[in-house]
Amino acid sequence: MPSLRELQGALAGSVLRNMDAPLAAVVRADGIAFDGRLQVYRNNTFSSLTAALKDSFPVVCQLVDERFFGYAVQEYIRTCPPRAPRLAEYGADFADFLTGFEPVRHLAYLPDVARLEWAVNTAYHATDAPTLDPARIAAVPQERYPLLTFTPHPAVQLFESEFPVDRIWQAHQPGGDLETTIDVSSGGCRLLIDRHDQDIRFLTLDAAGFALASALCGARALQEAYEKAAAIDGAFDLIAALSMHLARGTFADFADPAA
Amino acid sequence: MTAATASPDVAARSADPIPARAGIGLRHHHYRAVIESRPPVGWLEVHSENYFGGGRPLAFLEAARAHYPLSLHGVGLSLGTDGPLDRDHLARIKALIERVQPALVSEHVSWSIAGGVYLNDLLPLPYTEEALQVICDHVRETQDFLGRRILVENPSSYLQFAHSTIPECDFVAEISRRTGCGLLLDVNNVYVSACNHGFDAHGYIEAMPREAVQEIHLAGHAVREIGEATLRIDDHGSAVCDAVWQLYAAALARLGPVPTLIEWDSNVPELPVLVAEAVTADGFLAKAAEARSAVAA
Numbered sequence: 001m002p003s004l005r006e007l008q009g010a011l012a013g014s015v016l017r018n019m020d021a022p023l024a025a026v027v028r029a030d031g032i033a034f035d036g037r038l039q040v041y042r043n044n045t046f047s048s049l050t051a052a053l054k055d056s057f058p059v060v061c062q063l064v065d066e067r068f069f070g071y072a073v074q075e076y077i078r079t080c081p082p083r084a085p086r087l088a089e090y091g092a093d094f095a096d097f098l099t100g101f102e103p104v105r106h107l108a109y110l111p112d113v114a115r116l117e118w119a120v121n122t123a124y125h126a127t128d129a130p131t132l133d134p135a136r137i138a139a140v141p142q143e144r145y146p147l148l149t150f151t152p153h154p155a156v157q158l159f160e161s162e163f164p165v166d167r168i169w170q171a172h173q174p175g176g177d178l179e180t181t182i183d184v185s186s187g188g189c190r191l192l193i194d195r196h197d198q199d200i201r202f203l204t205l206d207a208a209g210f211a212l213a214s215a216l217c218g219a220r221a222l223q224e225a226y227e228k229a230a231a232i233d234g235a236f237d238l239i240a241a242l243s244m245h246l247a248r249g250t251f252a253d254f255a256d257p258a259a
Numbered sequence: 260m261t262a263a264t265a266s267p268d269v270a271a272r273s274a275d276p277i278p279a280r281a282g283i284g285l286r287h288h289h290y291r292a293v294i295e296s297r298p299p300v301g302w303l304e305v306h307s308e309n310y311f312g313g314g315r316p317l318a319f320l321e322a323a324r325a326h327y328p329l330s331l332h333g334v335g336l337s338l339g340t341d342g343p344l345d346r347d348h349l350a351r352i353k354a355l356i357e358r359v360q361p362a363l364v365s366e367h368v369s370w371s372i373a374g375g376v377y378l379n380d381l382l383p384l385p386y387t388e389e390a391l392q393v394i395c396d397h398v399r400e401t402q403d404f405l406g407r408r409i410l411v412e413n414p415s416s417y418l419q420f421a422h423s424t425i426p427e428c429d430f431v432a433e434i435s436r437r438t439g440c441g442l443l444l445d446v447n448n449v450y451v452s453a454c455n456h457g458f459d460a461h462g463y464i465e466a467m468p469r470e471a472v473q474e475i476h477l478a479g480h481a482v483r484e485i486g487e488a489t490l491r492i493d494d495h496g497s498a499v500c501d502a503v504w505q506l507y508a509a510a511l512a513r514l515g516p517v518p519t520l521i522e523w524d525s526n527v528p529e530l531p532v533l534v535a536e537a538v539t540a541d542g543f544l545a546k547a548a549e550a551r552s553a554v555a556a
Binding site: 005007086129 | 334375378456
Protein backbone atom coordinates (compact mmCIF):
# COMPACT_ATOMS: atom_id res chain seq x y z
CA MET A 1 0.00 0.00 0.00
CA PRO A 2 1.47 3.35 -1.07
CA SER A 3 2.04 6.19 1.37
CA LEU A 4 -0.20 9.23 0.89
CA ARG A 5 2.71 11.11 -0.66
CA GLU A 6 3.46 8.31 -3.12
CA LEU A 7 -0.21 8.02 -4.03
CA GLN A 8 -0.53 11.75 -4.69
CA GLY A 9 2.62 11.74 -6.83
CA ALA A 10 1.28 8.79 -8.82
CA LEU A 11 -2.10 10.48 -9.37
CA ALA A 12 -0.44 13.69 -10.56
CA GLY A 13 1.62 11.57 -12.99
CA SER A 14 -1.56 9.92 -14.23
CA VAL A 15 -3.41 13.21 -14.71
CA LEU A 16 -0.58 15.11 -16.41
CA ARG A 17 1.38 12.40 -18.21
CA ASN A 18 -1.09 9.51 -18.69
CA MET A 19 1.02 7.34 -16.41
CA ASP A 20 -1.88 5.21 -15.16
CA ALA A 21 -0.12 1.87 -14.69
CA PRO A 22 1.24 2.52 -11.16
CA LEU A 23 -2.36 2.97 -9.99
CA ALA A 24 -3.73 -0.32 -11.36
CA ALA A 25 -3.54 -2.08 -7.99
CA VAL A 26 -4.64 0.93 -5.93
CA VAL A 27 -7.83 2.08 -7.69
CA ARG A 28 -10.84 -0.22 -7.31
CA ALA A 29 -12.41 -1.15 -10.65
CA ASP A 30 -16.06 -1.73 -9.54
CA GLY A 31 -17.49 -2.03 -13.06
CA ILE A 32 -15.38 0.70 -14.66
CA ALA A 33 -11.73 0.06 -15.46
CA PHE A 34 -9.30 2.01 -13.26
CA ASP A 35 -7.94 4.00 -16.20
CA GLY A 36 -11.48 5.04 -17.20
CA ARG A 37 -11.89 6.47 -13.71
CA LEU A 38 -8.54 8.27 -13.88
CA GLN A 39 -9.59 9.71 -17.24
CA VAL A 40 -12.38 11.66 -15.48
CA TYR A 41 -9.80 13.48 -13.37
CA ARG A 42 -7.56 14.06 -16.40
CA ASN A 43 -10.53 15.60 -18.24
CA ASN A 44 -11.37 17.84 -15.27
CA THR A 45 -7.82 19.17 -15.02
CA PHE A 46 -7.28 19.72 -18.73
CA SER A 47 -10.71 21.15 -19.50
CA SER A 48 -10.70 23.56 -16.55
CA LEU A 49 -7.14 24.76 -17.22
CA THR A 50 -7.90 25.11 -20.94
CA ALA A 51 -10.93 27.26 -20.08
CA ALA A 52 -8.80 29.38 -17.73
CA LEU A 53 -6.13 29.91 -20.42
CA LYS A 54 -8.80 30.76 -22.98
CA ASP A 55 -10.09 33.43 -20.59
CA SER A 56 -6.58 34.83 -20.17
CA PHE A 57 -5.51 34.59 -23.85
CA PRO A 58 -8.69 35.16 -25.89
CA VAL A 59 -6.88 36.92 -28.75
CA VAL A 60 -4.27 34.16 -29.17
CA CYS A 61 -7.19 31.71 -29.20
CA GLN A 62 -8.96 33.66 -31.97
CA LEU A 63 -5.75 34.00 -34.01
CA VAL A 64 -4.96 30.28 -34.11
CA ASP A 65 -8.60 29.06 -33.84
CA GLU A 66 -10.09 27.25 -30.91
CA ARG A 67 -9.13 23.74 -31.93
CA PHE A 68 -5.47 24.49 -32.40
CA PHE A 69 -5.48 26.55 -29.20
CA GLY A 70 -6.79 23.46 -27.37
CA TYR A 71 -3.92 21.41 -28.78
CA ALA A 72 -1.28 24.05 -27.94
CA VAL A 73 -2.47 24.53 -24.36
CA GLN A 74 -2.59 20.77 -23.79
CA GLU A 75 1.13 20.72 -24.54
CA TYR A 76 1.64 23.81 -22.40
CA ILE A 77 -0.24 22.31 -19.42
CA ARG A 78 1.92 19.16 -19.63
CA THR A 79 5.17 21.11 -19.94
CA CYS A 80 4.39 24.00 -17.60
CA PRO A 81 1.60 22.96 -15.20
CA PRO A 82 0.38 25.52 -12.65
CA ARG A 83 2.69 25.93 -9.67
CA ALA A 84 0.28 27.94 -7.52
CA PRO A 85 -3.39 27.30 -6.67
CA ARG A 86 -4.42 30.63 -8.18
CA LEU A 87 -5.53 30.58 -11.81
CA ALA A 88 -5.00 34.33 -12.21
CA GLU A 89 -1.27 33.58 -11.91
CA TYR A 90 -1.28 30.77 -14.47
CA GLY A 91 0.03 31.66 -17.92
CA ALA A 92 2.98 33.91 -17.07
CA ASP A 93 5.26 31.74 -19.22
CA PHE A 94 2.77 30.93 -21.99
CA ALA A 95 4.42 33.43 -24.36
CA ASP A 96 7.82 31.77 -23.78
CA PHE A 97 6.24 28.40 -24.43
CA LEU A 98 4.79 29.65 -27.74
CA THR A 99 8.21 30.99 -28.76
CA GLY A 100 9.57 27.46 -28.62
CA PHE A 101 6.45 25.72 -29.98
CA GLU A 102 7.35 24.43 -33.44
CA PRO A 103 3.83 24.44 -35.00
CA VAL A 104 3.52 28.24 -34.53
CA ARG A 105 7.09 29.17 -35.43
CA HIS A 106 5.86 30.89 -38.62
CA LEU A 107 3.65 33.23 -36.54
CA ALA A 108 6.51 35.32 -35.19
CA TYR A 109 4.16 37.90 -33.63
CA LEU A 110 2.06 35.32 -31.72
CA PRO A 111 4.26 35.15 -28.58
CA ASP A 112 4.12 38.95 -28.36
CA VAL A 113 0.31 38.87 -28.54
CA ALA A 114 0.43 36.41 -25.63
CA ARG A 115 2.82 38.72 -23.74
CA LEU A 116 0.45 41.65 -24.30
CA GLU A 117 -2.54 39.61 -23.08
CA TRP A 118 -0.56 38.58 -20.02
CA ALA A 119 0.29 42.23 -19.30
CA VAL A 120 -3.42 43.09 -19.61
CA ASN A 121 -4.30 40.25 -17.19
CA THR A 122 -1.66 41.37 -14.74
CA ALA A 123 -2.99 44.93 -14.83
CA TYR A 124 -6.57 43.67 -14.45
CA HIS A 125 -5.82 41.53 -11.38
CA ALA A 126 -3.26 43.81 -9.70
CA THR A 127 -3.94 44.83 -6.12
CA ASP A 128 -5.65 48.13 -5.45
CA ALA A 129 -3.49 51.05 -4.33
CA PRO A 130 -3.96 54.81 -4.15
CA THR A 131 -2.11 56.85 -6.78
CA LEU A 132 0.55 59.40 -5.91
CA ASP A 133 -1.00 62.82 -5.29
CA PRO A 134 0.78 65.29 -7.67
CA ALA A 135 0.67 67.90 -4.90
CA ARG A 136 3.22 65.86 -2.96
CA ILE A 137 5.71 66.22 -5.84
CA ALA A 138 4.88 69.91 -6.27
CA ALA A 139 5.83 70.40 -2.60
CA VAL A 140 9.38 69.04 -3.16
CA PRO A 141 12.02 71.78 -3.74
CA GLN A 142 13.04 71.65 -7.41
CA GLU A 143 16.76 71.20 -6.66
CA ARG A 144 15.95 67.79 -5.14
CA TYR A 145 14.10 66.51 -8.25
CA PRO A 146 17.10 64.79 -9.91
CA LEU A 147 17.35 62.14 -7.18
CA LEU A 148 13.64 61.40 -6.73
CA THR A 149 12.60 57.80 -7.33
CA PHE A 150 9.08 56.48 -7.94
CA THR A 151 7.10 53.34 -7.15
CA PRO A 152 4.84 52.37 -10.04
CA HIS A 153 1.19 51.65 -9.30
CA PRO A 154 0.76 47.83 -9.04
CA ALA A 155 -1.41 47.80 -12.19
CA VAL A 156 1.18 49.54 -14.43
CA GLN A 157 2.75 47.32 -17.10
CA LEU A 158 5.25 48.39 -19.76
CA PHE A 159 5.13 46.55 -23.04
CA GLU A 160 7.24 46.73 -26.18
CA SER A 161 7.08 44.72 -29.39
CA GLU A 162 8.54 44.92 -32.87
CA PHE A 163 5.08 43.97 -34.19
CA PRO A 164 1.86 46.04 -34.18
CA VAL A 165 0.32 43.73 -31.58
CA ASP A 166 -1.63 46.61 -30.01
CA ARG A 167 -3.60 46.93 -33.26
CA ILE A 168 -3.99 43.16 -33.52
CA TRP A 169 -5.29 43.11 -29.92
CA GLN A 170 -7.72 45.98 -30.54
CA ALA A 171 -9.09 44.36 -33.69
CA HIS A 172 -9.93 41.20 -31.73
CA GLN A 173 -11.83 42.92 -28.93
CA PRO A 174 -15.66 42.73 -28.98
CA GLY A 175 -16.80 45.08 -31.73
CA GLY A 176 -13.25 45.34 -33.11
CA ASP A 177 -12.43 45.83 -36.78
CA LEU A 178 -11.53 42.41 -38.14
CA GLU A 179 -11.97 43.49 -41.78
CA THR A 180 -8.90 45.70 -42.14
CA THR A 181 -5.77 43.68 -42.77
CA ILE A 182 -2.92 44.51 -40.41
CA ASP A 183 0.53 44.27 -41.99
CA VAL A 184 2.59 42.59 -39.26
CA SER A 185 5.75 44.24 -40.58
CA SER A 186 4.23 47.74 -40.41
CA GLY A 187 6.07 48.69 -37.22
CA GLY A 188 6.09 47.86 -33.55
CA CYS A 189 4.51 49.41 -30.47
CA ARG A 190 5.49 50.70 -27.05
CA LEU A 191 2.74 50.80 -24.46
CA LEU A 192 2.06 51.71 -20.89
CA ILE A 193 -0.87 49.58 -19.72
CA ASP A 194 -2.77 50.51 -16.60
CA ARG A 195 -6.19 50.46 -14.98
CA HIS A 196 -8.50 53.44 -14.60
CA ASP A 197 -11.85 53.02 -12.82
CA GLN A 198 -11.21 49.26 -13.23
CA ASP A 199 -10.94 49.54 -17.03
CA ILE A 200 -7.72 48.67 -18.84
CA ARG A 201 -6.05 51.57 -20.69
CA PHE A 202 -3.28 51.59 -23.29
CA LEU A 203 -1.02 54.63 -23.58
CA THR A 204 1.17 54.64 -26.69
CA LEU A 205 4.65 56.03 -26.02
CA ASP A 206 7.49 56.99 -28.35
CA ALA A 207 10.97 55.52 -27.84
CA ALA A 208 12.11 58.33 -25.53
CA GLY A 209 8.90 58.34 -23.50
CA PHE A 210 9.12 54.57 -23.14
CA ALA A 211 12.74 54.80 -21.99
CA LEU A 212 11.75 57.34 -19.32
CA ALA A 213 8.78 55.28 -18.09
CA SER A 214 10.83 52.06 -18.04
CA ALA A 215 13.62 53.70 -16.05
CA LEU A 216 11.25 55.31 -13.55
CA CYS A 217 9.25 52.11 -13.09
CA GLY A 218 12.58 50.31 -12.62
CA ALA A 219 13.33 52.58 -9.62
CA ARG A 220 15.94 54.73 -11.42
CA ALA A 221 16.28 58.32 -10.21
CA LEU A 222 14.59 61.04 -12.25
CA GLN A 223 17.89 62.48 -13.54
CA GLU A 224 19.09 59.10 -14.77
CA ALA A 225 15.72 58.33 -16.35
CA TYR A 226 15.73 61.69 -18.12
CA GLU A 227 19.23 61.02 -19.52
CA LYS A 228 18.02 57.75 -21.04
CA ALA A 229 15.14 59.56 -22.73
CA ALA A 230 17.30 62.50 -23.83
CA ALA A 231 19.83 60.13 -25.40
CA ILE A 232 17.03 59.08 -27.79
CA ASP A 233 15.38 62.48 -28.23
CA GLY A 234 17.51 65.54 -27.50
CA ALA A 235 14.37 67.71 -27.29
CA PHE A 236 12.63 65.41 -24.78
CA ASP A 237 10.27 67.44 -22.56
CA LEU A 238 10.71 65.96 -19.08
CA ILE A 239 8.29 68.28 -17.30
CA ALA A 240 5.49 67.47 -19.74
CA ALA A 241 6.15 63.73 -19.46
CA LEU A 242 6.33 63.74 -15.66
CA SER A 243 3.17 65.85 -15.38
CA MET A 244 1.36 63.45 -17.66
CA HIS A 245 2.37 60.42 -15.56
CA LEU A 246 1.38 62.16 -12.34
CA ALA A 247 -1.99 63.16 -13.80
CA ARG A 248 -2.64 59.60 -15.06
CA GLY A 249 -1.66 57.98 -11.79
CA THR A 250 1.29 55.98 -13.14
CA PHE A 251 2.92 56.07 -9.70
CA ALA A 252 1.74 54.95 -6.28
CA ASP A 253 4.50 56.62 -4.27
CA PHE A 254 7.88 58.35 -4.46
CA ALA A 255 11.03 58.63 -2.38
CA ASP A 256 13.16 61.72 -1.81
CA PRO A 257 16.60 60.69 -0.51
CA ALA A 258 17.32 64.26 0.59
CA ALA A 259 14.20 64.49 2.75
CA MET B 260 -34.63 31.37 12.72
CA THR B 261 -31.57 33.39 11.71
CA ALA B 262 -28.30 31.58 12.31
CA ALA B 263 -29.94 29.06 14.63
CA THR B 264 -27.52 26.49 13.33
CA ALA B 265 -24.37 28.60 13.52
CA SER B 266 -22.18 27.89 16.51
CA PRO B 267 -21.71 30.83 18.90
CA ASP B 268 -18.07 31.43 17.95
CA VAL B 269 -18.88 31.86 14.27
CA ALA B 270 -21.94 34.02 14.91
CA ALA B 271 -20.07 36.22 17.38
CA ARG B 272 -17.29 36.92 14.90
CA SER B 273 -19.53 38.39 12.29
CA ALA B 274 -21.92 41.29 12.45
CA ASP B 275 -23.70 39.78 9.48
CA PRO B 276 -24.34 36.05 10.01
CA ILE B 277 -25.58 33.76 7.27
CA PRO B 278 -29.32 33.20 7.74
CA ALA B 279 -30.84 29.71 7.45
CA ARG B 280 -32.01 30.59 3.97
CA ALA B 281 -30.93 29.81 0.44
CA GLY B 282 -28.01 31.70 -1.10
CA ILE B 283 -26.36 31.59 -4.50
CA GLY B 284 -22.79 31.19 -5.66
CA LEU B 285 -21.81 34.57 -7.15
CA ARG B 286 -19.87 34.16 -10.40
CA HIS B 287 -18.56 36.90 -12.67
CA HIS B 288 -21.34 36.44 -15.26
CA HIS B 289 -23.80 37.75 -12.69
CA TYR B 290 -21.88 40.58 -11.01
CA ARG B 291 -23.84 43.37 -12.61
CA ALA B 292 -27.22 41.61 -12.50
CA VAL B 293 -26.88 40.86 -8.78
CA ILE B 294 -25.89 44.40 -7.85
CA GLU B 295 -28.53 46.01 -10.06
CA SER B 296 -31.48 43.68 -9.39
CA ARG B 297 -30.69 42.62 -5.78
CA PRO B 298 -32.38 39.24 -6.08
CA PRO B 299 -34.31 37.85 -3.08
CA VAL B 300 -31.61 35.46 -1.88
CA GLY B 301 -30.41 35.29 1.71
CA TRP B 302 -26.65 35.40 1.12
CA LEU B 303 -23.83 34.95 -1.38
CA GLU B 304 -20.83 32.68 -1.62
CA VAL B 305 -17.72 33.22 -3.76
CA HIS B 306 -14.53 31.32 -4.50
CA SER B 307 -11.90 33.08 -2.39
CA GLU B 308 -9.12 32.65 -4.97
CA ASN B 309 -10.91 34.91 -7.49
CA TYR B 310 -10.54 37.91 -5.17
CA PHE B 311 -6.88 37.83 -4.19
CA GLY B 312 -6.16 40.76 -6.54
CA GLY B 313 -7.90 44.12 -6.74
CA GLY B 314 -9.69 45.89 -9.57
CA ARG B 315 -13.08 44.93 -10.90
CA PRO B 316 -13.64 41.53 -9.21
CA LEU B 317 -12.96 42.88 -5.73
CA ALA B 318 -14.95 46.07 -6.38
CA PHE B 319 -17.97 43.99 -7.42
CA LEU B 320 -17.57 41.71 -4.42
CA GLU B 321 -17.50 44.67 -2.06
CA ALA B 322 -20.54 46.20 -3.77
CA ALA B 323 -22.42 42.90 -3.40
CA ARG B 324 -21.20 42.47 0.18
CA ALA B 325 -22.87 45.78 1.07
CA HIS B 326 -26.25 44.09 0.48
CA TYR B 327 -25.73 40.44 1.44
CA PRO B 328 -24.01 38.31 4.07
CA LEU B 329 -21.08 36.47 2.55
CA SER B 330 -19.39 33.09 2.67
CA LEU B 331 -15.84 32.54 1.35
CA HIS B 332 -15.35 29.11 -0.23
CA GLY B 333 -11.76 28.15 -1.03
CA VAL B 334 -10.78 25.72 -3.77
CA GLY B 335 -6.98 25.94 -3.66
CA LEU B 336 -5.69 25.28 -0.15
CA SER B 337 -5.36 21.53 -0.72
CA LEU B 338 -5.89 20.49 2.90
CA GLY B 339 -5.33 16.84 2.00
CA THR B 340 -1.85 17.15 0.45
CA ASP B 341 0.93 15.37 2.32
CA GLY B 342 3.29 18.34 2.48
CA PRO B 343 3.34 21.82 3.95
CA LEU B 344 0.36 24.13 3.51
CA ASP B 345 0.98 27.13 1.26
CA ARG B 346 1.41 29.89 3.86
CA ASP B 347 1.29 32.59 1.19
CA HIS B 348 -2.11 31.27 0.13
CA LEU B 349 -3.29 31.26 3.75
CA ALA B 350 -2.10 34.85 4.19
CA ARG B 351 -4.11 35.92 1.16
CA ILE B 352 -7.24 34.21 2.51
CA LYS B 353 -6.72 36.00 5.81
CA ALA B 354 -6.33 39.38 4.11
CA LEU B 355 -9.52 38.79 2.12
CA ILE B 356 -11.39 37.77 5.29
CA GLU B 357 -10.32 41.01 6.94
CA ARG B 358 -11.46 42.99 3.94
CA VAL B 359 -14.91 41.46 3.28
CA GLN B 360 -15.84 40.06 6.72
CA PRO B 361 -17.42 36.77 5.66
CA ALA B 362 -19.66 34.91 8.12
CA LEU B 363 -18.39 31.52 6.94
CA VAL B 364 -15.08 30.30 5.51
CA SER B 365 -14.85 26.85 3.97
CA GLU B 366 -12.55 24.42 2.14
CA HIS B 367 -12.63 20.81 0.94
CA VAL B 368 -11.91 17.27 2.12
CA SER B 369 -9.66 16.63 -0.86
CA TRP B 370 -6.33 17.60 -2.37
CA SER B 371 -5.18 19.49 -5.49
CA ILE B 372 -1.40 19.82 -5.16
CA ALA B 373 1.29 17.15 -5.49
CA GLY B 374 5.01 17.76 -5.89
CA GLY B 375 4.40 21.50 -6.18
CA VAL B 376 2.00 21.11 -9.12
CA TYR B 377 -1.58 22.40 -8.84
CA LEU B 378 -4.05 20.19 -10.71
CA ASN B 379 -7.04 22.58 -10.43
CA ASP B 380 -9.37 19.78 -9.41
CA LEU B 381 -10.55 18.31 -6.11
CA LEU B 382 -8.93 14.87 -5.96
CA PRO B 383 -10.02 12.17 -3.53
CA LEU B 384 -8.08 11.03 -0.50
CA PRO B 385 -7.61 7.43 0.53
CA TYR B 386 -9.65 7.07 3.70
CA THR B 387 -6.85 5.91 5.99
CA GLU B 388 -5.59 6.95 9.43
CA GLU B 389 -2.52 8.47 7.71
CA ALA B 390 -4.64 10.73 5.48
CA LEU B 391 -6.90 11.59 8.41
CA GLN B 392 -3.92 12.83 10.40
CA VAL B 393 -2.61 14.87 7.47
CA ILE B 394 -5.90 16.67 6.85
CA CYS B 395 -6.61 17.20 10.56
CA ASP B 396 -3.17 18.79 11.03
CA HIS B 397 -3.87 21.11 8.09
CA VAL B 398 -7.35 22.03 9.32
CA ARG B 399 -5.88 22.88 12.75
CA GLU B 400 -3.06 24.90 11.15
CA THR B 401 -5.59 26.81 9.01
CA GLN B 402 -7.89 27.54 11.94
CA ASP B 403 -4.94 28.68 14.07
CA PHE B 404 -3.61 30.90 11.28
CA LEU B 405 -6.98 32.46 10.46
CA GLY B 406 -8.02 32.67 14.11
CA ARG B 407 -11.45 31.22 13.34
CA ARG B 408 -13.32 28.02 12.71
CA ILE B 409 -13.58 26.79 9.11
CA LEU B 410 -15.99 24.36 7.47
CA VAL B 411 -14.84 21.45 5.31
CA GLU B 412 -16.91 20.01 2.47
CA ASN B 413 -17.42 16.34 1.63
CA PRO B 414 -16.18 15.59 -1.91
CA SER B 415 -17.74 13.96 -4.94
CA SER B 416 -15.53 11.24 -6.37
CA TYR B 417 -15.13 8.93 -9.33
CA LEU B 418 -12.83 6.34 -7.83
CA GLN B 419 -12.15 4.57 -4.55
CA PHE B 420 -8.81 3.38 -3.25
CA ALA B 421 -8.37 -0.29 -2.45
CA HIS B 422 -6.50 0.50 0.76
CA SER B 423 -9.14 2.82 2.25
CA THR B 424 -10.19 1.51 5.67
CA ILE B 425 -12.66 4.15 6.87
CA PRO B 426 -16.10 4.88 5.33
CA GLU B 427 -16.07 8.40 3.86
CA CYS B 428 -18.87 9.65 6.13
CA ASP B 429 -16.93 8.56 9.23
CA PHE B 430 -13.73 10.10 7.84
CA VAL B 431 -15.47 13.45 7.33
CA ALA B 432 -17.21 13.35 10.74
CA GLU B 433 -13.93 12.48 12.43
CA ILE B 434 -12.20 15.58 10.96
CA SER B 435 -14.82 17.70 12.68
CA ARG B 436 -14.55 15.73 15.95
CA ARG B 437 -10.74 15.97 16.08
CA THR B 438 -10.30 19.60 14.98
CA GLY B 439 -13.55 21.28 16.02
CA CYS B 440 -14.12 22.46 12.44
CA GLY B 441 -17.64 22.71 11.04
CA LEU B 442 -18.96 20.72 8.10
CA LEU B 443 -20.29 21.85 4.76
CA LEU B 444 -22.60 19.06 3.65
CA ASP B 445 -22.76 18.96 -0.14
CA VAL B 446 -25.92 16.91 -0.73
CA ASN B 447 -25.27 16.62 -4.46
CA ASN B 448 -21.78 15.27 -3.72
CA VAL B 449 -23.25 12.69 -1.33
CA TYR B 450 -25.69 11.61 -4.03
CA VAL B 451 -23.07 11.54 -6.82
CA SER B 452 -20.57 9.53 -4.76
CA ALA B 453 -23.27 7.22 -3.37
CA CYS B 454 -24.38 6.38 -6.93
CA ASN B 455 -20.80 6.04 -8.20
CA HIS B 456 -19.65 3.81 -5.35
CA GLY B 457 -22.86 2.11 -4.28
CA PHE B 458 -23.14 3.36 -0.71
CA ASP B 459 -26.32 4.49 1.06
CA ALA B 460 -26.77 8.26 0.75
CA HIS B 461 -29.28 8.45 3.60
CA GLY B 462 -26.96 6.51 5.90
CA TYR B 463 -24.17 8.97 5.03
CA ILE B 464 -26.31 11.93 6.10
CA GLU B 465 -27.34 10.08 9.29
CA ALA B 466 -23.63 9.77 10.12
CA MET B 467 -23.02 13.54 10.01
CA PRO B 468 -22.72 15.10 13.48
CA ARG B 469 -25.80 17.33 13.61
CA GLU B 470 -24.32 20.33 15.40
CA ALA B 471 -21.28 20.47 13.09
CA VAL B 472 -23.19 20.96 9.82
CA GLN B 473 -23.37 24.71 9.27
CA GLU B 474 -23.94 24.89 5.54
CA ILE B 475 -25.38 22.79 2.74
CA HIS B 476 -24.48 22.86 -0.96
CA LEU B 477 -26.81 21.89 -3.80
CA ALA B 478 -25.95 21.68 -7.50
CA GLY B 479 -26.68 19.79 -10.68
CA HIS B 480 -24.52 16.97 -12.03
CA ALA B 481 -24.02 15.16 -15.32
CA VAL B 482 -24.57 11.48 -16.08
CA ARG B 483 -21.94 9.84 -18.27
CA GLU B 484 -22.00 6.35 -19.74
CA ILE B 485 -18.66 4.56 -19.63
CA GLY B 486 -19.01 1.25 -21.42
CA GLU B 487 -21.84 -0.59 -19.67
CA ALA B 488 -21.54 1.47 -16.52
CA THR B 489 -22.78 4.89 -15.47
CA LEU B 490 -20.72 7.54 -13.72
CA ARG B 491 -22.23 10.71 -12.28
CA ILE B 492 -20.00 13.76 -12.72
CA ASP B 493 -20.29 16.73 -10.39
CA ASP B 494 -20.09 19.46 -13.04
CA HIS B 495 -22.41 22.10 -11.47
CA GLY B 496 -23.80 22.50 -14.97
CA SER B 497 -27.57 22.02 -14.61
CA ALA B 498 -30.55 22.33 -12.26
CA VAL B 499 -30.66 20.29 -9.05
CA CYS B 500 -32.21 16.90 -9.89
CA ASP B 501 -35.29 15.46 -8.13
CA ALA B 502 -33.34 12.76 -6.32
CA VAL B 503 -31.03 15.39 -4.82
CA TRP B 504 -34.01 17.54 -3.75
CA GLN B 505 -35.42 14.47 -1.97
CA LEU B 506 -32.11 13.77 -0.27
CA TYR B 507 -31.97 17.45 0.72
CA ALA B 508 -35.43 17.16 2.33
CA ALA B 509 -34.17 14.15 4.30
CA ALA B 510 -31.09 16.10 5.38
CA LEU B 511 -33.20 19.03 6.60
CA ALA B 512 -35.51 16.64 8.45
CA ARG B 513 -32.48 15.46 10.40
CA LEU B 514 -30.54 18.73 10.72
CA GLY B 515 -33.26 21.40 10.80
CA PRO B 516 -32.94 24.49 8.59
CA VAL B 517 -29.32 25.03 7.49
CA PRO B 518 -28.03 27.84 5.20
CA THR B 519 -28.13 26.31 1.72
CA LEU B 520 -26.19 27.35 -1.36
CA ILE B 521 -27.10 26.81 -5.01
CA GLU B 522 -23.94 26.35 -7.08
CA TRP B 523 -23.89 26.61 -10.87
CA ASP B 524 -20.47 26.83 -12.56
CA SER B 525 -20.71 25.49 -16.11
CA ASN B 526 -23.41 26.31 -18.70
CA VAL B 527 -24.24 29.14 -16.29
CA PRO B 528 -27.85 30.32 -16.87
CA GLU B 529 -29.31 33.80 -16.57
CA LEU B 530 -29.60 34.99 -12.98
CA PRO B 531 -33.40 34.41 -12.66
CA VAL B 532 -32.91 30.66 -13.26
CA LEU B 533 -30.38 30.49 -10.43
CA VAL B 534 -32.60 32.58 -8.16
CA ALA B 535 -35.56 30.25 -8.91
CA GLU B 536 -33.48 27.32 -7.62
CA ALA B 537 -32.77 29.29 -4.46
CA VAL B 538 -36.50 30.05 -4.04
CA THR B 539 -37.20 26.30 -4.31
CA ALA B 540 -34.60 25.61 -1.61
CA ASP B 541 -36.19 28.34 0.54
CA GLY B 542 -39.48 26.42 0.30
CA PHE B 543 -37.78 23.30 1.74
CA LEU B 544 -36.16 25.42 4.46
CA ALA B 545 -39.50 26.98 5.44
CA LYS B 546 -41.05 23.51 5.77
CA ALA B 547 -38.13 22.35 7.89
CA ALA B 548 -38.55 25.40 10.15
CA GLU B 549 -42.29 24.69 10.52
CA ALA B 550 -41.64 21.06 11.36
CA ARG B 551 -39.11 22.16 13.97
CA SER B 552 -41.47 24.65 15.65
CA ALA B 553 -44.28 22.05 15.59
CA VAL B 554 -41.99 19.69 17.51
CA ALA B 555 -41.00 22.47 19.93
CA ALA B 556 -44.67 23.33 20.56
